[in-house]
Amino acid sequence: MTDRISLHDSVGVDLLRRELGIDPHIVHRVRTVFFKKFRGREAAITELPCGVRNVFAERIQFYPLTLDARLDSEQDGATKLVFATTSGKRIESVLLRAGTGRTALCISSQVGCAANCDFCATGKMGFHSNLTAAEMLDQVVQANEQIAGENRSVRNIVFMGMGEPFHNESELYDALDTLVDGRGFNHPANRILISTVGIPDAMLRCARRYPTVNQALSLHSVRDDIRESIIPLARKYSIDELRATILHLNALQPSTVMIEYLMLASVNDSLRDAAELAEFLTGLRVHVNLIPYNAIEGAPHLVGSSRNVRDAFAAALKAAGLTTTIRYSMGADIEAACGQLVQKMERGRLARAT
């Protein structure tokens, strides 16, 4: 039904509320049950007076996405959720259950991606469409509903799934507004992270608007030629421009900027690369996250660095005084690389799991 009002659309919901003569406090309770307690559609509807439940349920869209498949890792605490959008395209979210009891959710902001990074399965799909704010938020709602029975809830939300979030800036900001709003999800801003391939203007706009929302920059090299060879968008923004942007972010934000560095054998993983990275980051408030590479179809020329090389690279950065971690990649058995699972489903090579 195309004319239904999204529960995320507060103006539209308020018009319907007036039309049906519902007390605003009751609608507030419906939203609280659905967006803050994640108790699902039926529980939310039962907050309404009996006489308006059916019409409210017919006119309001609670879930803009349809859960198409769920894959639970047999190795670790990762769960991949594949959703179908109303236009029939698929996107992914990944739940990451840490041993500490904390749960993170990685969400998508676009169907496909125009940035076309060489190492990324989503980039190989090309760009299809932007997600709406409601579709971004629905990933949070449905992921929370999936883990409610485990007595868990999503603590950290990372925009690191399919898409470049800053290529969908206005919907991203609508989603962030609702996430941090006390009348929305009331999610702490400092537990949200936006990961970007590096779009300076947008990074600064975001930091001014949401100073406590964290940002991560997919850097992967401090040499323009190498960066441009794996990230086409790097031709637009030089490494010097990115350094100036990080410096500016440090002035605008209390938190450190996460530097994502994918470890690619013979591309960016030599000790010389480590030394250049350390020099580039000197004087900046950053945290370096080294990421093991997950091989993808369409990029046979890229190979992940060996564990020894990764460890030596990390040791060199630490010796230079940089806070450095190596990311433990969860969900290797459920197509850990972002977009990989969707590609297979689109080609009909993976059966639906739900």
Ligand code: SF4
């Ligand atoms: S790494 Fe991010 S920005 Fe690059 S193609 Fe993949 S989704 Fe897009």
